Amino acid sequence: MDKPLITDWFMVGITVIYAIATIAITIANMRSTNTTRRQLETSVQQYEEKKRLEAMPHLTVVIEDHNLRKNYDYSDSYQACISQSQNSRIKTIKSYYDFVISNIGWGAAKNINIFMNSNLGLSENSIYIGAIAPKDIKYYSWDFWGKIETEDSTMLEPDFIFEYFDLLGNKYKQIVSMKFEASSYSMELKDYSTSDNELVQSVGD
Numbered sequence: 001m002d003k004p005l006i007t008d009w010f011m012v013g014i015t016v017i018y019a020i021a022t023i024a025i026t027i028a029n030m031r032s033t034n035t036t037r038r039q040l041e042t043s044v045q046q047y048e049e050k051k052r053l054e055a056m057p058h059l060t061v062v063i064e065d066h067n068l069r070k071n072y073d074y075s076d077s078y079q080a081c082i083s084q085s086q087n088s089r090i091k092t093i094k095s096y097y098d099f100v101i102s103n104i105g106w107g108a109a110k111n112i113n114i115f116m117n118s119n120l121g122l123s124e125n126s127i128y129i130g131a132i133a134p135k136d137i138k139y140y141s142w143d144f145w146g147k148i149e150t151e152d153s154t155m156l157e158p159d160f161i162f163e164y165f166d167l168l169g170n171k172y173k174q175i176v177s178m179k180f181e182a183s184s185y186s187m188e189l190k191d192y193s194t195s196d197n198e199l200v201q202s203v204g205d
Contacts, residue, residue, distance in 0.1 A: 048203075051168065052166070052168060052170055052199075052202070052203075053106070054106055054107065055106065055107035055166045055167050055168050055170075056105050056106060056107055056166055056170075056172075056197070057103050057105035057106075057107050057108060057109035057132070057134070057164065057166055057172065057197070058103065058104050058105035058196075058197050059101055059102065059103055059104075059105075059109060059112075059132070059162060059164070059174055059194075059197065060101070060102045060104055060194060061099055061100070061101050061102075061160075061162075061176050061192075061194045062099075062100040062102075063097050063098070063099055063100075063176075063178070063189060063192050064097065064098045064100065065096075065097060065098075065189075066096030066097055066098050066141060093145065093182065093183075093184065093185070093186060093187045094143060094144065094145040094187070095144045095145075095180075095186075095187045095188060095189065096141065096142070096143055096144070097141075097142050097144065097189060098139060098140070098141055098142070099139070099140040099141075099142055100137060100138075100139055101129075101132065101137070101138045101139075101140065102132075102135075102136070102137045102138075103132040103133065103134055103135065103136055103137075104134075104135070105134060105197075106134060107134060107166045107167055107168075108131055108132065108133050108134060108166070108167055109131060109132045109164040109165070109166070109172075110130065110131040110164065110165050110166070110167065111128075111130070111131075111164060111165050112128065112129040112130075112131070112132065112162060112163070112164040113126050113127070113128055113129075113162075113163045113164070114126060114127040114128075114129070114160055114161070114162055114163075115127070115160075115161055116158050116159065116160060116161070144180070144187065144189075145187075152183060153181050153182065153183045154181075154182055154183065155179055155180070155181060155182075155190075156179075156180040156182050156187075157177065157178065157179050157180070158178055158180075159175050159176065159177050159178070160175070160176040160178070161173065161174075161175055161176075162174045162175070162176065163200075168203055169203045170199060170201065170202055170203055171199070171200050171201035172197045172198060172199055172200065173197070173198045173200045174194060174195050174196070174197050174198070175194070175195045176192060176193070176194050176195075177192060177193050177194075177195075178191070178192040179191045179192065
């Protein structure tokens, strides 16, 4: 039997090197493809986020004493019950406040739903506002009322939750937290704050 020639071993070596090089090139191409895919996904996410920010609404709420009314052109008026008691014999206490709602964002807010997160609750299950355009201002009158059992002052802290969408379909939430000092004689708004808008659902989620 003939022994392999040097040229045969040389060809085997070349074949092995070629196979290793092919595998290395394939792995490098796969890594490059994965890197390109990740870069593309990142670019798409950045583009979508840029579009969202450009269309993002942001609501601000100013609450004013209705007795100091400034001849607002009211869009509507509502009632809100923040009662501690269901006893109909207890004197009903009312107070009136104006909500000045502005959209300081770049995009319109639409399908706005407002509700309370506690058993103090609005007299309606929720309040619906169709839309507020950028830089637009809406004026709403709210009649707060309650039946308070004690003559001593007590703090009632209802939260108004605003949920709304931008024109792209992203959903946002903001909370207006209020503090009422109430007794069987009076009910007065002492303080309130409005949270930043929170993205609660993105398009495609």
